[in-house]
Amino acid sequence: MKVILGLSGGVDSSVALKLLKDQGYDVEAMFMRNWDSATNNDILGNPDINDDVCPQEKDFQDAKKVADQIGVKLNRIDFIEEYWDTVFTYFLNEYKSGRTPNPDIMCNKYIKFNAFLKHASTLGADYIAMGHYARVRHEKDKSYLLRGVDSNKDQSYFLCQISQSQLRHALFPVGDLTKQEVRKIAKDANLWTADKKDSTGICFIGERNFHQFLKNYLPSKPGEMVTLDGKVVGHHDGLMYYTIGQRKGLGIGGSHDFDNAAWFVCGKDLEKNQLIVGQGHDSEYLISNRCIATDCNWICDIPEDGKAYTAKFRYRSLDNPITLKKLDGNRIEVFYPEGVRAVTPGQAVVVYDGEVCLGGAIIDSVYMNQERRKY
Template identity: 35%
Template sequence: MQGRGMMRALLIFFKPMDIPRDIEPSTSSVLVAMSGGVDSSVAAALLQKQGFAVSGIYMITHDDFEQDLSDARRVAAALGIELEAVDLRSTFAETVIRYFVEEYKNARTPNPCVYCNRHIKFGKLIELARQRGADAFATGHYIRLRHTDSGSEVLTAKNTAKDQSYILCMVEPENLQRVIFPVGQFTKDRVRDMARELKLPIHDKADSQEICFVPDDDYPAMLEKLCPELKKEGLIVDTDGAALGRHEGIYKYTIGQRRGLGIALGEPAYVVRLEPHSNKVVLGSKEDLMQKVATVRDFNWLLVPPAEEFRAFVKIRYNHRGQWADIIVEDKDVLVRFEQPASAVTPGQACAVYLPEENAFKLLGGGWL
């Protein structure tokens, strides 16, 4: 390992909570999901330096994969580890892409990353790790896990600006018991510095910002190709039902959208509702976007919930700053009563529920709005 800074990083890296309690690095193997990016590459390197027998796995989920796979192979070669590429395009299409299209057909705004993490990354890849005899599975997500005798607790990352715990809210809790998140205790800048100090060939690679399977981030074009019937003209109306204009398909709109409406009303207007049965886009004011209560369906509990109504911190989309709410458990669903009205509560998005801890939040689980 290069430099004193790297040695200091390792000294603070693996606290007892970070590794499943029955795993001893020097006698254990770990399968790392490697994307060809900086974070997963550093995760693999840190695990190797800790003493694990590390191997990598790259999942092919769409056709534009050659460059990222090449980058992952270069990193694996630099670390002297094996890398397996698994073609999951068929499985991915039958699960994530099908879900993606069906949600838009029902005028809902999907969250394919949350869905993929439940069914593919922390579903299918966990299964493959078990089949290959790995003692643990790791990724480069900015998340912390605390492994205890009673289970695994998901904590927000030390670097709150990069925290990715939200995307685990729908993962099956038993699939987290053998997981390690090596970079969850570091900032992004520190991770990139470590990649440089380790001389990893991707240390200056830019972060991915787009949905991985949508070419050029043009999801309307992809939807039109996969489901041409979505392109159906209809009315744009106000909250009283008065016609304001026409649209080419409600799949091009999402709750809270202000830009690209193609209508000048002399005052700010937002998409406040999508009506698939009447094929209408409803516009309203910013006040019309505000909501005091939301029902979260098919809630996935990562931990045992409090027995009664409780106060929690909730996020209603990935980039939401979060806000406080009262949580009421109703069988498989959860009722969320926001302390302050929430803006743009969007059907199809995931709602993640957290409890506060010192210097972190603990993820209780999540469900679909």
């Protein structure tokens, strides 16, 4: 049984590779180059790169060292064009629309479980494997996506848009482990990446300044910051830089008309280019109890209208009890009567039936009873 694993140069995929080899699979690794760092370093305005090796190239070198340690072949493939067309363009278009996208979900859908899978198939792979903290249960006629054992690291949320046919060819070797167990395996095996720091943020941005990054691709359109009743309290740099519920970086203060309570983002008025902010009891405006979501993707079983499920509205959020109703145009209406804070358009609502991730959809509009929130 031949398996090709996506080796990123991080500890999770390194341990996944070792586990597959130890389990007797005919395994190879493949490093994906999804972003042209060498070309974009100047565009991205990253002054921290002060040597001749970009972070992506360092990741490849780490992956090569791990593959050599374990004794497997490492392939290298460029998906730069595919990534730009299906992930980065989506990312920019969502921000242009005032929404907050999740590019990792689209990267899994279009790159890791589509372009990668197709290329691995040309190399004779029966399965592909990734270092995600998720599990898969393969049955005779259907495969089920399950939460990872480590609830703090569970990444099934990011896999909500993959298809049944993609999941049928997927393995997740570290899904039954905690992060601590993964680190221990890496250290016991003296893997090169055993102590490597986990990557954070959006993959193609990395440690760079997010505002500066967006300015290189989208023109800023400054405007007013206003309270829920329309009083101007400051100015914003561009609606794309802010997300619902955000508290840091607003730069509001010093007014005698308001107390010293923290300010936060309550919503966005795209027509007026205004950022709506609030304090204290204004936080109630962040609570909603239903939303409309589009681009539904059901991995294994289609959820039933009115049946009790749980859902996550962003990565690492708590499980929220929901029911849903299917609408036309591949849309759903999701009801969460207990109320949820800062449900944000552009993010995913991911539906679970116990341990099984059924799939999800992209949040489009948010409501409290009949009132549509200005999110």
